[in-house]
Amino acid sequence: MRLTRYYIPTLKESPSEAEVVSHKILLRAGMIRKLTSGIYNYLPLGLRSVNKVANIVREEMNRAGALEVLLPMVQPGDLWKETGRWDFYGKELLRLSDRHGRDYCLGPTHEEVITDLVRGEVRSYKQLPLNLYQIQTKFRDEIRPRFGLMRGREFIMKDAYSFDKDEAGAEESYRAMYEAYSRAFKRIGLKFRAVRADSGAIGGDFSHEFMVLAETGEDTIAVCQDESCGYAANLEKAAVRDTGSDCPAQTAVPAPEEISTPKAHTVDEVCTLLHVAPSALVKTLLFDADGEAVAALVRGDRELNDVKLRNLLGANELNMASPEQVQAWTGAPVGFAGPVNLKVKRVFADNELRLDQGWITGANKADAHLKNVHLGRDAAIERFADLRVITPEDACPECGGRIEFWKGIEVGHVFKLGLKYSKAMNATFLDENGKDQTMVMGCYGIGVSRIVASAIEQNNDENGAVFPPSIAPFEVCLMALGGKDQDVTDKAEELYALLSDAGVDVLYDDRNERPGVKFNDADLIGYPMQLVLGGKGLKNGIIEAKDRRTGERAELALDDFLNNFNTWRDGIWRAWGLK
RNA sequence: CGGGGCGUGGCGCAGACCGGUAGCGCGCCUGCUUUGGGAGCAGGAUGCCGGGGGUUCAAAUCCCUCCGCCCCGACCA
Numbered sequence: 211m212r213l214t215r216y217y218i219p220t221l222k223e224s225p226s227e228a229e230v231v232s233h234k235i236l237l238r239a240g241m242i243r244k245l246t247s248g249i250y251n252y253l254p255l256g257l258r259s260v261n262k263v264a265n266i267v268r269e270e271m272n273r274a275g276a277l278e279v280l281l282p283m284v285q286p287g288d289l290w291k292e293t294g295r296w297d298f299y300g301k302e303l304l305r306l307s308d309r310h311g312r313d314y315c316l317g318p319t320h321e322e323v324i325t326d327l328v329r330g331e332v333r334s335y336k337q338l339p340l341n342l343y344q345i346q347t348k349f350r351d352e353i354r355p356r357f358g359l360m361r362g363r364e365f366i367m368k369d370a371y372s373f374d375k376d377e378a379g380a381e382e383s384y385r386a387m388y389e390a391y392s393r394a395f396k397r398i399g400l401k402f403r404a405v406r407a408d409s410g411a412i413g414g415d416f417s418h419e420f421m422v423l424a425e426t427g428e429d430t431i432a433v434c435q436d437e438s439c440g441y442a443a444n445l446e447k448a449a450v451r452d453t454g455s456d457c458p459a460q461t462a463v464p465a466p467e468e469i470s471t472p473k474a475h476t477v478d479e480v481c482t483l484l485h486v487a488p489s490a491l492v493k494t495l496l497f498d499a500d501g502e503a504v505a506a507l508v509r510g511d512r513e514l515n516d517v518k519l520r521n522l523l524g525a526n527e528l529n530m531a532s533p534e535q536v537q538a539w540t541g542a543p544v545g546f547a548g549p550v551n552l553k554v555k556r557v558f559a560d561n562e563l564r565l566d567q568g569w570i571t572g573a574n575k576a577d578a579h580l581k582n583v584h585l586g587r588d589a590a591i592e593r594f595a596d597l598r599v600i601t602p603e604d605a606c607p608e609c610g611g612r613i614e615f616w617k618g619i620e621v622g623h624v625f626k627l628g629l630k631y632s633k634a635m636n637a638t639f640l641d642e643n644g645k646d647q648t649m650v651m652g653c654y655g656i657g658v659s660r661i662v663a664s665a666i667e668q669n670n671d672e673n674g675a676v677f678p679p680s681i682a683p684f685e686v687c688l689m690a691l692g693g694k695d696q697d698v699t700d701k702a703e704e705l706y707a708l709l710s711d712a713g714v715d716v717l718y719d720d721r722n723e724r725p726g727v728k729f730n731d732a733d734l735i736g737y738p739m740q741l742v743l744g745g746k747g748l749k750n751g752i753i754e755a756k757d758r759r760t761g762e763r764a765e766l767a768l769d770d771f772l773n774n775f776n777t778w779r780d781g782i783w784r785a786w787g788l789k
Numbered sequence: 790c791g792g793g794g795c796g797u798g799g800c801g802c803a804g805a806c807c808g809g810u811a812g813c814g815c816g817c818c819u820g821c822u823u824u825g826g827g828a829g830c831a832g833g834a835u836g837c838c839g840g841g842g843g844u845u846c847a848a849a850u851c852c853c854u855c856c857g858c859c860c861c862g863a864c865c866a
Binding site for chain 1: 790795799800801802810815817823824825826828842854857858859861862863864865
């Protein structure tokens with residue numbers, strides 16, 4: 211492609227709307243433009259990268275035996291009512307109605323549609339397993355879209371759905387997708403990690419997330435430092451190793467005693483007032499779980515993991531209690547709740563609170579706390595459980611080794627769904643014995659457009675993006691610095707033809723611009739390879755080749771140029787770990 | 790949805806407190822020169838100052854209202 215016939219509107223300054231580096235670079239490099247909040251136009255250059263990612267994903271899905279389909283983006287509300295998600299999915303589901311007043315939604319995911327399709331088609335066990343996928347635009351009405359392509363409302367996603375005749379088959383399908391994902395991300399050139407995750411509202415038995423490791427990631431993952439263990443989990447999933455001792459009913463802890471704590475309704479305020487550490491306190495958090503009052507207790511310096519609480523309760527909706535509810539349940543304003551004589555029936559406590567000691571808790575009375583509270587003796591705890599968020603000081607839940615926190619961006623997610631949708635939608639088949647059986651499902655997503663943003667988050671410097679050669683909008687940028695030197699221009703034209711004919715994905719910067727302009731644009735866009743032909747080089751029979759990532763420059767002899775280029779190019783791919 | 794900020798040529802911004810009919814840099818167009826890290830000179834185009842309503846002789850500027858965008862939080866397969 212010649213630049214003068216292409217369209218790459220680079221910007222010198224980054225638009226004020228962009229905060230994170232990938233967003234800034236995508237805008238400045240002329241790859242995307244915003245239409246409205248969380249919704250972007252893909253310009254020619256941006257689309258090239260998106261397509262390259264999509265093609266790698268497509269190849270790996272095909273290799274794994276999945277079949278590509280294309281499902282509608284507009285979906286009938288009735289299907290969503292059938293699975294109950296019309297009510298439970300929430301406001302992220304953009305709903306609309308047609309001229310007849312019938313309900314529709316824009317597809318944020320396609321379990322309903324695919325299950326409806328397959329239940330109407332598949333009759334026999336002989337047609338299973340079946341894995342169908344698509345690469346398509348999704349719409350999720352995020353409360354707060356941000357960071358450009360990282361969290362848009364409309365985005366491009368690959369989603370796959372597997373149907374098996376039994377659990378064993380479903381596990382095999384899951385494993386195949388896990389492998390395909392690992393291969394795809396490796397080929398794309400991303401540093402990533404597969405971690406255990408909560409399956410969340412989509413439901414199902416177990417799941418893994420594929421996280422691109424980047425400092426700017428929105429997610430945190432806990433990773434075991436013992437490589438033979440290999441434990442890695444999303445923070446909301448990571449189990450906390452239970453070190454709590456048993457909690458005998460009777461102990462030597464003195465009886466609870468009320469202490470005055472005027473106006474101290476936060477952990478910090480109580481600690482300051484009483485000169486104690488936050489770890490001496492117990493926080494009592496009150497929730498409305500599907501309409502039922504629930505209390506959850508964690509140590510003062512800990513954070514409750516509400517996903518764990520939700521899973522423990524099997525609740526659909528879990529909301530912090532309102533100040534009015536707190537007043538009604540505790541008889542005190544917010545900040546003085548405690549487990550002793552609490553009017554809430556269901557009280558759960560984090561494992562480490564089983565320690566045989568007295569805690570400081572709220573007294574369910576304004577401006578008062580209790581000390582010497584022994585949970586086993588003084589409170590009615592329904593159950594001690596793992597309720598808190600893991601910290602870097604905790605041990606690996608699997609091997610007891612050291613764990614570290616890393617930042618990541620979720621680019622893929624695999625779920626084993628089990629019977630959740632097939633049962634709700636009656637997707638059955640006849641088995642070998644002619645008996646009706648419910649299909650066992652899995653679903654698997656990759657954020658295609660998000661991968662482009664993550665690749666930039668992971669690979670950039672002060673000059674711009676540093677694309678892996680696998681997904682760069684163009685692999686090579688050829689620049690001629692001849693000015694009016696016709697010999698240089700002629701030679702550049704010749705090299706461009708040579709490269710193009712050889713099938714190299716090359717962009718030829720044939721603009722009549724000064725060298726600095728070309729260099730800066732090439733660095734900004736982040737083509738992994740730059741070829742620079744100057745007058746002096748031409749005289750000496752060489753062309754300069756620059757590796758965008760390392761900045762290393764090589765001189766390629768113009769004699770036998772194509773071979774020299776290919777050798778150099780192979781080296782770049784290898785250095786990226788892509789060959 | 791709560792808190793904060795911002796809407797002025799394509800992009801980045803000034804002007805607003807103190808009302809007088811819009812400016813700077815970059816980009817864009819034309820010509821000449823220039824060509825190894827964002828060139829120089831000369832000439833030129835581009836604004837319903839987010840929308841609506843008000844106050845005033847006069848509004849980018851003051852008041853009301855709506856809309857949009859960004860950030861933090863809540864939220865989130």
